[in-house]
Amino acid sequence: MKNRTELSLYVPEPSGRPGDEPDFSNVALQDAGEQRCPDTLTPEIELRDMPYGLIRVLDDEGKAVGPWTPDLPADHLLRGLDAMVRTRIFDDRMFRANRQGKTSFYMKSSGEEAIGAAQSLCLGERDMCFPTYRILSWLMARDYPMTALGNQIFSNAEDPLKGRQMPVLYSARDYGFYSISGNLGSRLGHAVGWAMASAYRHDDSIALGYVGEGTTAEGNVHEALTFAGVYRPPVILCVTNNQWAISSFSGIAGGNRTTFAAKALAYGIPGLRVDGNDFLAIHAATNWARERALGNKGATLIELVTYRASAHSSSDDPTRYRPKNEDKAWPLGDPIERLKQHLIVRGDMTEDDYRELYEDCEKRVRASIREAEAIGTLGQSKPSVKAMFEQVFKEPDWRQIEQRREVGY
Amino acid sequence: MTAMNMVQALNSALDGKMNEDPDILIFGEDVGYFGGVFRVTDKLQEKYGLTRCFDTPISEGGIVATAIGMGAYGLRPVVEIQFADYILPAFDQLVSEAARLRYRSNGDFWAPITVRVPYGGGIFGGQTHSQSPEALFAHVVGLKSVIPSNPYDAKGLLISAIEDDDPVIFFEPKRLYNGLFEGRPDDAVKPWKNHPLADVPEEIYRIPLGKARTVREGSDVTVLAYGTMVHVALSAIEECGIDAELIDLRSIVPLDIDAIVESVRRTGRCVIAHEASRYGGFGGELSALVQERCFYHLRAPIERVTGWDTPYPHAFEWDYFPGPQRVIDAMQRTQEV
Numbered sequence: 001m002k003n004r005t006e007l008s009l010y011v012p013e014p015s016g017r018p019g020d021e022p023d024f025s026n027v028a029l030q031d032a033g034e035q036r037c038p039d040t041l042t043p044e045i046e047l048r049d050m051p052y053g054l055i056r057v058l059d060d061e062g063k064a065v066g067p068w069t070p071d072l073p074a075d076h077l078l079r080g081l082d083a084m085v086r087t088r089i090f091d092d093r094m095f096r097a098n099r100q101g102k103t104s105f106y107m108k109s110s111g112e113e114a115i116g117a118a119q120s121l122c123l124g125e126r127d128m129c130f131p132t133y134r135i136l137s138w139l140m141a142r143d144y145p146m147t148a149l150g151n152q153i154f155s156n157a158e159d160p161l162k163g164r165q166m167p168v169l170y171s172a173r174d175y176g177f178y179s180i181s182g183n184l185g186s187r188l189g190h191a192v193g194w195a196m197a198s199a200y201r202h203d204d205s206i207a208l209g210y211v212g213e214g215t216t217a218e219g220n221v222h223e224a225l226t227f228a229g230v231y232r233p234p235v236i237l238c239v240t241n242n243q244w245a246i247s248s249f250s251g252i253a254g255g256n257r258t259t260f261a262a263k264a265l266a267y268g269i270p271g272l273r274v275d276g277n278d279f280l281a282i283h284a285a286t287n288w289a290r291e292r293a294l295g296n297k298g299a300t301l302i303e304l305v306t307y308r309a310s311a312h313s314s315s316d317d318p319t320r321y322r323p324k325n326e327d328k329a330w331p332l333g334d335p336i337e338r339l340k341q342h343l344i345v346r347g348d349m350t351e352d353d354y355r356e357l358y359e360d361c362e363k364r365v366r367a368s369i370r371e372a373e374a375i376g377t378l379g380q381s382k383p384s385v386k387a388m389f390e391q392v393f394k395e396p397d398w399r400q401i402e403q404r405r406e407v408g409y
Numbered sequence: 410m411t412a413m414n415m416v417q418a419l420n421s422a423l424d425g426k427m428n429e430d431p432d433i434l435i436f437g438e439d440v441g442y443f444g445g446v447f448r449v450t451d452k453l454q455e456k457y458g459l460t461r462c463f464d465t466p467i468s469e470g471g472i473v474a475t476a477i478g479m480g481a482y483g484l485r486p487v488v489e490i491q492f493a494d495y496i497l498p499a500f501d502q503l504v505s506e507a508a509r510l511r512y513r514s515n516g517d518f519w520a521p522i523t524v525r526v527p528y529g530g531g532i533f534g535g536q537t538h539s540q541s542p543e544a545l546f547a548h549v550v551g552l553k554s555v556i557p558s559n560p561y562d563a564k565g566l567l568i569s570a571i572e573d574d575d576p577v578i579f580f581e582p583k584r585l586y587n588g589l590f591e592g593r594p595d596d597a598v599k600p601w602k603n604h605p606l607a608d609v610p611e612e613i614y615r616i617p618l619g620k621a622r623t624v625r626e627g628s629d630v631t632v633l634a635y636g637t638m639v640h641v642a643l644s645a646i647e648e649c650g651i652d653a654e655l656i657d658l659r660s661i662v663p664l665d666i667d668a669i670v671e672s673v674r675r676t677g678r679c680v681i682a683h684e685a686s687r688y689g690g691f692g693g694e695l696s697a698l699v700q701e702r703c704f705y706h707l708r709a710p711i712e713r714v715t716g717w718d719t720p721y722p723h724a725f726e727w728d729y730f731p732g733p734q735r736v737i738d739a740m741q742r743t744q745e746v
Contacts, residue, residue, distance in 0.1 A: 160515060161513065162515050164513055164515065171515065173517040173518060178518065179510060179517060181505060181513065188474075189471055189474025189475050189477070190481060190506070192474070193474060193475030193477060195478075196475060197482035197484045200434065200479075220471075220474060220502070223474060224471065224474065226466050227466065227471050227475050230465075230466060392551055394574045394575055397619065398666055
């Protein structure tokens, strides 16, 4: 009993709260180009240092440096930039639409636009992503009609989901975009199952699933990782670590002790930690995992280190729980600015070109939202109430039929 | 026709469907090489290979989640949860995902999965190997719940469940796997082989979901039952001499409401029997439906014969289990009014 310390309960706290200066000294960083790039077929046992580094390609000047630099043509990067810019403009306008009572709810992906855009353009048409609610840029990069997004958000007469789902919980099979639900982590196992099915059929399509860093604490994430480790399906499992789960900082999910990429180690799959605000790094790491999956080497876990620059949702006010201007202090910068800077450094774009691209994006977003508004904002028009009773099952049973008649449809 | 017990009939259904459709995959705890703790998947791995019938980690949530993903891709997985008592870690997957996927995605994605679940008591399994959780699932819109009571139905219903494009929970009354059980624990085990419903065709056949079976026609009272309780009720009817009509519901979602209403309007009396505890049990729903649709035909209060509102006990199994005497008592009460 000698020299024993008295027990005390530890509850992690973030580096700052409102009124404090932003402090990200706890976020382990590495310079662009520093992390090694192993061959995609390297045995997992030789990759166990990877979760503790940080794959970055774009340096502070916007130059692409190091072994992860992907060989991407300018039009590919411009397409990514276009998707990211439209995502940000669309988000801002829809957030405002919520404040004007045009929709019940909205969620922005500001600061995280590079993730969906880069991965959407990296993966093939027949691949399937199992998104969270902050992956809008995936759809933008595949030119999903923005009017249809608006119709879903307004739950209007043309809502592709027939008024059954909250705003932003999209589903778009033809765009490789699985149905989103508000339950957290419950689709990560679906991504694994999808990939197992692809492997069983000797297909060449892969799956990509997302969870936030807060959701890594859910049991279903560990179930998915266990199955991914056991059956080695062609799946990429992504943790978008945007530092905040509503008001809980990443330390509440265990992020103070280790990295989220390091969760991979216990499941025997590679874990990569990637600068989530670096379009090129995300693209390169995703392509690495894709090549590995198509080489029948199984799953990869990718942590995308980013920052949730906006509120959790339209119902949230982050000034009540985190320091002001944290987004400005975020050491990995803004993903749009960084890609833009890179295109300028490459000589593929000028400031004027960017202004033109931005204005063009603005015009297209505005026109699409206007079109959706003309069909109706929340409550102005809606699908037939008949749709409420449809697709509970493939064919309704007597309950839906009787109850539909009861309400007069 | 071959005489089969329920395990063999279920195995025959799986075998026939796997042979016919390469999109059918079977997985679950111990179902592969070993063939399942109740032997329902016996020899399927040997016959169809490792990737068609395989073992999983002990992870009910993971089993159902991967099944949903496979189903969304285009396969038709049939998974086993070893005991109904262990299905709760998969509850979120069944309720929030399998049941809701088609609706929320407007038909973009759906989950054509079958979840096989041995359930029910009578095996001295205590509270972790005896429960009947069907009411938890019947309440969830978007899930179907099927409960066979004999080998012939087990095969035909399982084939329909597998072919169904919606998620189906297939509850297997494990006390009936290897023989008849009438709720009389002191009786010698009655093997299935001499029972007419143990004559099971080798080939594929289907029993539609949502179609009840009238086990016995009668005019004094309608008894509604499913699973093991069908045999308990039949034995009770035969013992007491009341001319009861016995209906085996076979599935509680979809429910054959027409058969129930037609019968109760004719008999004017209704007894509902299930193993699960009473409060909030599926008998409550049946009772409400009968009351709503047959009120002016009812000549006596509706009776429920169920497990007690306690956890399933070990040493008190036969005090808890709703045996034939309790069914007789309930039927007699309906005759006294």
